[in-house]
Amino acid sequence: MKTPFSRPDLSPYPREKPSDGSLRVTFLGVSTLLFDDGETAIMTDGFFSRPGKLKALTSKIGPNRAVVTRSLERAGVSELAAVIAVHSHYDHAMDTPLVASLTGAQVIGSTSTANIALGQGLPADRIQTPAHGEPLKFGRFTVTLLPSEHSPKPVAPGVISEPLTPPARLGAYEMGECYTVHIGYDDRGIVVNGSAGWVPGALDGYEAEVVYLGIGGMGKQSDEFRSTLWREIVATVGARKVVPIHWDDFFRPLDRPLVPLPYFADDLTKSMDFLLSQEADVELPVAWQITSPFGR
Structure with missing residues (x-):
């Protein structure tokens, strides 16, 4: 029986199948994605600590080094060229500087993300805040940050104007700028839209x-909102495959099976029903599973 505290059933929805092409992608919860072609690896967000709800809402939080280290090891990550934060809320950017520190990566993001990185002691020369539309090259990847919006009514919508030293209250991890990330790989393209919003x-x-x-919060919006999101993000770039991200309950550890947020927080059923009615292949990702975005 559906109640505000029950969770949507994932079993009716198609799941991504494991595959191993020349470019490999691994979903690691929320909007964390690992892209690896065997020579160069990049990651979005890099959020692994995932503090529980009580801790996140009532006390100060910061990166859990043991959890981050263990997660990187499980994902087979020892070196990254870049970690790209789609915005600066804690469930996106809190762990980003630590991931960069452990892997030698550059942190890419907004001035708010830069202040999270500076507050964790990452050197300024390891942080980049590119202009909208400025291409950044990492091996065969070309990363371009484009303006975006968070889903409606975000928590902590402001900017982080000075270095933020953890632990800090959840609300101190203010959103800053939001990005849609275009990733060019040779002559092919991928888009990561970490939140259910657009410019x-x-x-x-x-x-x-x-x-x-990113479909977090999309189930609570109108049909018009969902249609516009699809048009602005998916239809505009001509994508034929859509992988929903940012649907899992990020208060639960990543070493447990991912589950959707309860209905009172979001409605994954409504979001998936909409997505599956569109003209594209829609598949939910499986955490830790290696897939090939373009096929073999």
Whole structure:
């Protein structure tokens, strides 16, 4: 029986199958994605600590070094070229500097993300705050940050104006700028839209075969909202494959099976029903599973 505290059943929905092409992608919860071609690896967000609800809401939080280290080891990550934060809320950017420190990566993001990194002692020369549309090259990857919006009514919508030293209250991890990330790989394209939001026209002129689409909060929005999100993000780039991300309950540890948020917080059923009604292949990702975004 559906109640505000029950959770949607994942069993009816198609899941990504494991595969191992020349470019491999691993979903690691929320909007954390590992892209690896065997020569260069990059990651979005890098959020692994996932403090429990009580701790996150009532006390100060910061990166859990043991959990982050263990998660990177499980994912087979020893070196990254870049960690790209889609915005600066704690469930995206809190662990980003530690991931960079452990892997030698550059941190890519907003000035708010830069202040999280500086507050954790990452040197300034390991932090980049590119302009919208500025391409950054990492091996065969070209990363471009484009303006985006959070899903409606975000918590802590401000900016972080000075270095933030953890532990800190959840609300101190203010959102800063939001990005849609376009990842070019040779002559092919991928989009990571970490939140269910958009800036009209931001993706005009860009192409992508695959969209990793943040759907957190989308189930609580109107049909018009969902249709506009699809049009601005998926249809604009011509994607034929959509992988929903940011649907899991990020208060639960990543070493447990991922589950959706309860219905009172979001409605994954409504979101998935909408996505599956569109003209694209829609598959939920499986945590820790290696997939190939373009096929073999």
